[in-house]
Amino acid sequence: MLAKDMVAASAKPLLLSILAEGESYGxxxxxxxxxxxxxxxxxxxxxxxxxLHRLERxxxxxxxxxxxxxxxxxxxxxISTDGRKVLKTERQQWLTVHNTLGKLWKHxxxxx
Amino acid sequence: xxTQTRYDLNAAMENWRAELAAQxxxxxxxxxxxxxxxxxxxxxxxQRGLNDEESFWLACKRVGRPQQLGEEFCKIDPVAxxxxxxxxxWLALFLSNTLGSIGxxxxxxxxxxxxxxxxxxxxxxxxxxxxxxVSMLIPLVLAIGLAKGKWVGQFSKLMQIAxxxxxLTMTALACILLSSTVRIVSWEIFISKSHLRSDVVWPNSIPxxxxxxxxxxxxxxLMPSQNRKTPKRA
Numbered sequence: 001m002l003a004k005d006m007v008a009a010s011a012k013p014l015l016l017s018i019l020a021e022g023e024s025y026g027x028x029x030x031x032x033x034x035x036x037x038x039x040x041x042x043x044x045x046x047x048x049x050x051x052l053h054r055l056e057r058x059x060x061x062x063x064x065x066x067x068x069x070x071x072x073x074x075x076x077x078x079i080s081t082d083g084r085k086v087l088k089t090e091r092q093q094w095l096t097v098h099n100t101l102g103k104l105w106k107h108x109x110x111x112x
Numbered sequence: 113x114x115t116q117t118r119y120d121l122n123a124a125m126e127n128w129r130a131e132l133a134a135q136x137x138x139x140x141x142x143x144x145x146x147x148x149x150x151x152x153x154x155x156x157x158x159q160r161g162l163n164d165e166e167s168f169w170l171a172c173k174r175v176g177r178p179q180q181l182g183e184e185f186c187k188i189d190p191v192a193x194x195x196x197x198x199x200x201x202w203l204a205l206f207l208s209n210t211l212g213s214i215g216x217x218x219x220x221x222x223x224x225x226x227x228x229x230x231x232x233x234x235x236x237x238x239x240x241x242x243x244x245x246v247s248m249l250i251p252l253v254l255a256i257g258l259a260k261g262k263w264v265g266q267f268s269k270l271m272q273i274a275x276x277x278x279x280l281t282m283t284a285l286a287c288i289l290l291s292s293t294v295r296i297v298s299w300e301i302f303i304s305k306s307h308l309r310s311d312v313v314w315p316n317s318i319p320x321x322x323x324x325x326x327x328x329x330x331x332x333x334l335m336p337s338q339n340r341k342t343p344k345r346a
Contacts, residue, residue: 026145027152045149046176049142050184075145 002041010041011051013094016079016087019061023078025068026052052077060086119165121154128172135182139196142185150175199334204251206284206327212247213291213320217298277335284328292321 002010018024018032030043055061060083068074079087128150132143150171157167175181216239257263273283 026149027156031156044176045153045174046146046181046184049145049149050187053142053185072148072151073144074148075141 002037007041007043011043011047012055013087013090014041015051015055016060016083016090019077019079020084020087023076025074025076029077055083059083119163119168121164121168124165124168125150128178131178132181135178137182137186138178146175146181195334199331202327202331202334206287206324206331208247208251209324209327210287210291211250212243213324214294215246216243217291217294277332280335281328281332284331288321288324288328291324295320 014033015029018029024032026045026048030045030048033041033043052061052063056063056077059080061077062080063075063077065073066076125147129143129147132138132146138146153171153174154164154167157170158164162170176184254263254267258267273279
């Protein structure tokens with residue numbers, strides 16, 4: 001299980017990356033993170049929405065209520081142009097950390 | 113005899129919703145979003161073969177306790193919470209001001225006045241008090257009624273005038289126009305009855321109309337975001 005501060009720090013790039021793949025809603029995002037991390041990153045549902053709303057307020061993502069296939073209304077989030085720009089810099093920074101640690105741990109570097 | 117009480121998922125949902133609604137930091141839109149999430153989570157557990165009670169219990173545990181949710185949201189977006197509170201406060205102020213102003217103006221026009229200026233001043237005092245009463249009494253009666261659960265349906269229907277930004281703007285403008293018109297007309301009647309000079313009308317109407325206008329503008333600006341957007345069709 002990932003430590004709490006790591007979960008908090010990685011929330012923004014994870015959310016932006018997931019939404020960069022296409023629009024999604026809260027429940028689906030959590031499922032996706034769980035699945036991608038092999039259950040290692042467990043987001044509490046209550047923590048996700050405040051983060052989503054903050055990203056929306058900062059203009060990195062946008063949202064819209066839409067009807068799902070089941071007929072139920074859901075709030076879908078999608079990434080904005082600003083969000084894509086921020087994701088790009090976030091990506092570079094995370095890869096810098098990754099590569100630095102990788103050198104120390106004798107892993108192969110990952111190219112940007 | 114076996115007494116099996118069937119688990120009532122709808123009642124459980126209703127309880128959860130009520131508990132969530134009691135959290136002062138959660139806006140209506142956030143509550144709606146959390147509810148769809150809870151329903152999705154319940155459906156997910158049911159698909160895995162769990163019964164209603166187990167699914168509901170696990171989903172609740174995942175989503176988090178309502179009180180905790182309220183605190184989390186307040187930490188991240190205290191502005192939105194306050195914005196909504198201030199919006200309702202201004203709405204109440206605006207309505208009470210409009211109603212009070214109309215009631216006042218009508219009283220000015222209707223009241224039979226003696227031609228003497230001294231009596232006109234006394235009449236004035238009485239009207240000031242009428243204004244105060246009308247503008248305080250109506251919201252008070254409304255608040256007590258709503259708190260006791262009366263007229264809730266009608267009131268929500270009435271509140272649809274705040275359904276989106278354009279409708280709210282139109283309604284606010286209509287209110288301002290109506291109260292200003294009533295005010296000017298009744299002033300004219302008052303003055304013709306009391307034989308006062310009529311040039312006091314306009315200087316008095318301008319600040320009151322601009323006050324109403326500023327209140328209206330603030331309302332439209334403060335409007336909670338879930339009402340502001342009209343959802344696009346995808």
